[in-house]
Amino acid sequence: MDSASVTAFFQTLVQGLLTGGLYALIGTGLSLIFGVMKVINFAHGDFLAIGMFITLALFKAFHIDPYLSLLVVAPAGFALGFVIQRFVLARLGDRLGEGSMLATLGLGLIVSNTLLLTFGAQPQSINVPYATSTFQFAGVQVSVSLLVAGLGTLVAIVGLNLLLYRTELGRAIRATAQNPLGAELQGVKTTQIQAIVFGLGVAFAAIAGVLLMPLLYTFPTVGENYTTKAFIVTVLGGLGNLPGAVAGGLVLGVIESLGAFYISNNYRDAYGLIAFLLVLLLRPEGLFGKTVKRV
Amino acid sequence: MRKVTLLTLALTPLLALPASAQSGTGTIKIGAITSVTGRFAEFGKMQLAGFKVGVAEVNRKGGIGGRKIELIIEDNASDVNKGLAAAERLVNAGVPLVLNEYSSSLVKAQAQYLARQKVPNLVITSSGDDITKPGSDYIFRLNQPATEYARVILNIFRDNKFKSMAIIAGTGAFEKSVADAAQDFAKLYNITIVEDQRYDKGLTDFRPVLNRIKAKNPDGILMVSYAEDSVALMRQAREVGVKPRLFAGGAAGFALPDFIKDSGSAGESVITATAWVPQLRYAGVQKLNVDLKTALGGQEPSYHAAQAYAGVIVAAEAIRKAGSTDREKVKAALNAINMTTAFGPVQFKDYDGFRNQNPLAMVAQQVQGGVFVPIYPKSVVPRPIKFER
Numbered sequence: 001m002d003s004a005s006v007t008a009f010f011q012t013l014v015q016g017l018l019t020g021g022l023y024a025l026i027g028t029g030l031s032l033i034f035g036v037m038k039v040i041n042f043a044h045g046d047f048l049a050i051g052m053f054i055t056l057a058l059f060k061a062f063h064i065d066p067y068l069s070l071l072v073v074a075p076a077g078f079a080l081g082f083v084i085q086r087f088v089l090a091r092l093g094d095r096l097g098e099g100s101m102l103a104t105l106g107l108g109l110i111v112s113n114t115l116l117l118t119f120g121a122q123p124q125s126i127n128v129p130y131a132t133s134t135f136q137f138a139g140v141q142v143s144v145s146l147l148v149a150g151l152g153t154l155v156a157i158v159g160l161n162l163l164l165y166r167t168e169l170g171r172a173i174r175a176t177a178q179n180p181l182g183a184e185l186q187g188v189k190t191t192q193i194q195a196i197v198f199g200l201g202v203a204f205a206a207i208a209g210v211l212l213m214p215l216l217y218t219f220p221t222v223g224e225n226y227t228t229k230a231f232i233v234t235v236l237g238g239l240g241n242l243p244g245a246v247a248g249g250l251v252l253g254v255i256e257s258l259g260a261f262y263i264s265n266n267y268r269d270a271y272g273l274i275a276f277l278l279v280l281l282l283r284p285e286g287l288f289g290k291t292v293k294r295v
Numbered sequence: 296m297r298k299v300t301l302l303t304l305a306l307t308p309l310l311a312l313p314a315s316a317q318s319g320t321g322t323i324k325i326g327a328i329t330s331v332t333g334r335f336a337e338f339g340k341m342q343l344a345g346f347k348v349g350v351a352e353v354n355r356k357g358g359i360g361g362r363k364i365e366l367i368i369e370d371n372a373s374d375v376n377k378g379l380a381a382a383e384r385l386v387n388a389g390v391p392l393v394l395n396e397y398s399s400s401l402v403k404a405q406a407q408y409l410a411r412q413k414v415p416n417l418v419i420t421s422s423g424d425d426i427t428k429p430g431s432d433y434i435f436r437l438n439q440p441a442t443e444y445a446r447v448i449l450n451i452f453r454d455n456k457f458k459s460m461a462i463i464a465g466t467g468a469f470e471k472s473v474a475d476a477a478q479d480f481a482k483l484y485n486i487t488i489v490e491d492q493r494y495d496k497g498l499t500d501f502r503p504v505l506n507r508i509k510a511k512n513p514d515g516i517l518m519v520s521y522a523e524d525s526v527a528l529m530r531q532a533r534e535v536g537v538k539p540r541l542f543a544g545g546a547a548g549f550a551l552p553d554f555i556k557d558s559g560s561a562g563e564s565v566i567t568a569t570a571w572v573p574q575l576r577y578a579g580v581q582k583l584n585v586d587l588k589t590a591l592g593g594q595e596p597s598y599h600a601a602q603a604y605a606g607v608i609v610a611a612e613a614i615r616k617a618g619s620t621d622r623e624k625v626k627a628a629l630n631a632i633n634m635t636t637a638f639g640p641v642q643f644k645d646y647d648g649f650r651n652q653n654p655l656a657m658v659a660q661q662v663q664g665g666v667f668v669p670i671y672p673k674s675v676v677p678r679p680i681k682f683e684r
Contacts, residue, residue, distance in 0.1 A: 008510045011535070015502045121334045121373070123523030127559045132533040143534040215530070216499050217523050217557075219334070225499075260503035265492040268503075 007139045012261040013254065018146045020253020021153040022208055026226055027233030027245040028157060029204030035240030036177040036197045039089065039100040043108035044230050045223030047202045051077060051209025052218040053115055059126045059213075066128060066213045067148065073206045081202030085195040108223065115220035125217035149211040156207055157246055160200070164242075173197060177240075232276045238286020247288055251275070322365040323358070323620060325610050326390035326414075328381050328405055329603075330397055333373025337551070338397045338599050342420065343368070344590035345603025346394075348583070352604075353611045360618075364611055366394075371401055378405045386412045391620035392613065392629075394606040397599065399423030399441075399468040406434045415626040417613075419606035420599050423468040424476070430650035435629050435643050437609055437653045438602050441472030444568040447657040448517055448543045449480035451566065451671055451680070457514035457540065461490040463504060463528065464519040464545075473519040473545040489513050496521060501531045509537035519545035525554050529561040540682045541566055552595045555662055564681045566661045566670060571598035571638055574675045575658065579637035605638035 030044045041047075051073050058064040058072065084107065092099040133144040164170035175183035176193045184190050208226075209218075233252055237244025252272050259271035279287060327346060330339035346366055354363045367388055371378030378401045385393050386409070393409055393416040395402050402421035409416040410433040418426055418436040422444065427436045452460060460481060464474035474491065481488050489511040492504045501524075508516060516539045518528050525548030532542065544567040548554055555562055573584040583604060587596035609632060614620060617628035630651070633642040643651040659671035661680060669675040 004510060008506050012503050012506050015500075015506075019500055019502075120336065121332070122337045123334070125526050125557045127557050129559075131559070132530050132561045134534050134536065141534065141536045143531075146534075216527055219523065256500070257503045261507055265494055265504045265507075269495065 008261070010138075011140045012257050014140055014142060015146065016254035016257030017250055018143075018150040018253070019257065020250035021150040022211060022249070023229050023233050023252050024246040024249025025153040025156055025204055025208045025211070026230045027237065027249045028160065028242060029201040029208075030230040031234045031237065031240055031242055031245040032160070032204070033198055033201040034234065035242070036173060037085075037089075037100075037194050039104065039198075041198075041201065042101060042104040042227060043111060043223075044104075044201075044205050045225065045227030046108040046111040047077065047080070047205040047223070048209040048212075048226050049115060049218065049220065049223040050080070050111060051206030052213050052222065053119060053209075054206075055210050055213040056119070056124055056126060056218060059128075066126065066210055070152075070207060070210050073210050074203050077203035077206030078199040080206075081199035082195045084202070085198035086191070089198065090191055090194065108227075112220045112223060119220065121220060123217045123219045126213060128214050131214055143215075145214040149215070152207065152211050156204060157242075160204075160242070169193075169196070229272070232272050235276055236279055236287055238288055241286055241288060244286050244288040248286075251287070320362065322363045323614060324365050324367050324388065324390055325607070325614075326385035326388065326393035327366045327368045327606075328371050328378060328385065328393060328396055329368060330373040330401075331368070331370035333371075335373040335397050337553070338420070338597075339370075339373075341591070341597050341599040342396055342603035344587055344596065345600040345605075346607055347590050348586045348600075349604040349607025349611075352586075353607060359611055359615045364607075364614075366607070371396075371405070373398065373401070375401055375404050378402075379408055381405070382408050385409075386414055390414070391617075391622055391625045392417060392610055394419055394603070394610060396420055396603075399426065399472075402426060403468065407431070410434055414622055415613075415629055417606055417610055417629070419602045421469075422472070424472040424649075425468065427649045427652040429648065430652070432651070433626060435651040435653075437605055437638070437641050437643075437655075438570055439655050439657050440649065440652060441469055442476040442647075443655070443657045444473045444519075444545045445476035445480055445517075447568045447659050447671060448515075448545065448566070449477060449484060449486070451541070451543070451659055452486055452515045453484040455540070455680070455682075457486055459487045459489050459511070459513040460515040460517060461492075461508045461511065461513045461539075462488060462517050462519070463490075463492050463494070463501065463508075464517075465521045465524070466493050466495055467521060470519045470521070470545070474517075477517055477519075477545075486515075499524075499527055501528055502535055505532055505535040505537050509535055512539075514540045515543060516541075517543045517545060518549070520548060523548060525549045526558045526562070529558050529565060533561045538683055540684055541680070542683070543567065550660075550667075551597055555665055555667070562662050563665070564662060564683060566659055566680070567667075568657045569598050569660055569667075570657060571601040572658050572660060572667070572669050572675060574669045575639070576674060577635060577637055577639060583637040601638045605636040605641065608636050609634070609641050 033041050054073050055066045055069045058069045130144050134141045172188045172193050176190045180190050233248040237248030255271050260268045329342045369381035371381045382405045395416045395418045397420045399421045410431040415433050422441045424441050462474050464470045490508050542565045549567040550569045587600045613625050613628040617624035639655050641653050660667040661670045668678045670677045670680050
């Protein structure tokens with residue numbers, strides 16, 4: 001390989017890793033919710049869309065920088081998730097999984113159609129001065145917005161780990177994940193914990209939405225794509241396995257980028273889906289870990 | 296003359312019959328389908344303005360034989376099935392002819408349905424080649440087919456001695472038509488295509504493709520994308536650092552005023568094919584531009600609005616020539632149309648495999664200093680092209 005193609009390889013790899021970081025952030029939220037409550041959140045991508053649209057609205061109305069709007073979006077996402085778990089999903093009781101599955105599907109429809117009514121169907125984007133800023137690092141062009149997105153993912157995931165393994169709340173969350181009844185008997189308010197977990201999951205999706213906004217455009221049904229990506233990521237890593245979700249996201253990002261670069265862009269989504277199928281066939285428990293570790 | 300009009304107007308309520316009443320007196324109702332809602336609503340808005348200006352002009356000049364015209368506008372909600380339902384409602388309403396609008400994927404289905412029902416339809420904006428190729432006796436198109444979008448860009452590449460180019464194109468009907476036509480012109484002009492990458496809807500990360508293209512360093516890049524991707528494509532192209540001599544957009548999103556607004560500096564010096572610009576030198580162009588702008592509440596009109604306007608003018612002329620609202624007579628009149636509108640000359644010809652196609656060339660424009668300026672052909676008094684390198 002000559003030096004130009006080596007540079008091109010590294011550039012594609014770096015971009016794949018950074019895109020993968022965003023997938024990881026989206027997947028982590030989904031995986032966290034599944035790990036604790038065994039609920040597959042079909043509205044995950046739509047919560048991401050909410051994050052995008054709040055950012056868009058704040059930018060259009062008050063010219064607030066997308067990254068500053070994190071201060072609004074993250075708490076709003078958490079509150080939304082908390083309320084949804086507390087007043088919708090928790091009320092479904094201990095029925096089979098179908099109840100919560102249908103409920104999240106319905107919530108997703110409500111969210112995307114509300115966005116449609118409020119913002120219209122046309123794609124919208126925001127134009128910030130740093131949208132195309134880049135810097136060179138060892139010959140590799142790196143996008144500033146994409147790097148910020150990657151760093152944001154890192155901060156969010158490290159923060160989540162500290163929360164889970166260094167705090168009393170984290171211990172309660174892990175206890176609820178392992179055995180809700182046992183945790184309840186030890187004095188953990190599991191309904192409260194579950195609401196907090198759903199809040200965190202939604203906040204993660206919404207944060208990912210904010211980080212995507214300087215890079216891409218949004219439209220009301222944008223969430224569908226990301227729900228699919230989140231599924232692939234969590235299945236690659238193993239459902240409910242958080243480090244697995246991070247690794248799954250990075251793997252997906254790199255597979256897609258390198259596949260599109262070296263083989264053909266026409267089948268870009270196919271590379272991720274092929275990996276997904278292979279994992280389902282050969283390692284249904286996920287790429288990482290022998291058993292499904294929960295949170 | 297005035298007396299007749301007044302009398303007609305006075306009698307209209309008395310003589311008005313249910314929907315089928317197209318003969319005799321009263322307003323002449325012409326059908327139109329466009330995307331009032333849904334993802335193509337931005338284009339729909341432009342077309343509604345064009346319709347309004349067109350109808351006002353025809354009626355101001357005395358309508359057709361003293362009868363005013365009116366459009367029955369049906370919304371296809373940017374959806375194929377709703378578009379077919381809209382076409383069916385117009386067939387049942389007994390309109391002599393239907394104006395058929397924007398998205399090639401929708402228009403083709405609507406046009407074929409209308410042709411089967413033997414209703415002449417005049418396509419005004421949609422450019423997929425396969426709408427008039429092979430086409431039908433009942434399908435007429437006044438705007439340029441996709442081939443012309445490719446031709447104007449490739450002509451610029453040829454005139455500036457480009458040796459190589461890359462293509463990035465979506466897989467939709469319009470995108471495919473333009474990209475395939477570009478392949479043919481490139482062969483004809485001896486331009487090497489170093490990359491031809493197609494992508495499915497929903498893709499938002501073009502970096503790997505752009506990296507590939509960057510490594511081959513072509514003279515030109517032609518992007519035929521879905522409307523919403525134009526901004527993302529240009530941002531990522533700047534980010535990746537690919538630098539051809541020219542970036543070219545095959546209309547759609549690249550030709551909209553929003554492209555400049557949303558892409559900012561990333562969109563600077565991108566050239567794009569477009570169907571109409573106010574700098575063209577046909578009679579009435581300036582007035583049309585002002586009227587459209589007024590109808591849009593001050594917004595700059597895009598070519599879609601001018602096409603909708605021309606559609607109304609041509610439809611009215613065809614009905615006038617037919618002397619009747621009979622569909623077969625209107626069809627025959629469309630075949631014989633030869634007129635010039637503020638959008639351009641209109642006549643329907645069979646050539647190069649096209650049927651009932653208006654042979655009209657495209658214009659090219661470039662973003663210079665945050666505004667579109669015309670750069671091609673000579674008839675628009677072009678500004679010099681700015682190259683990336």
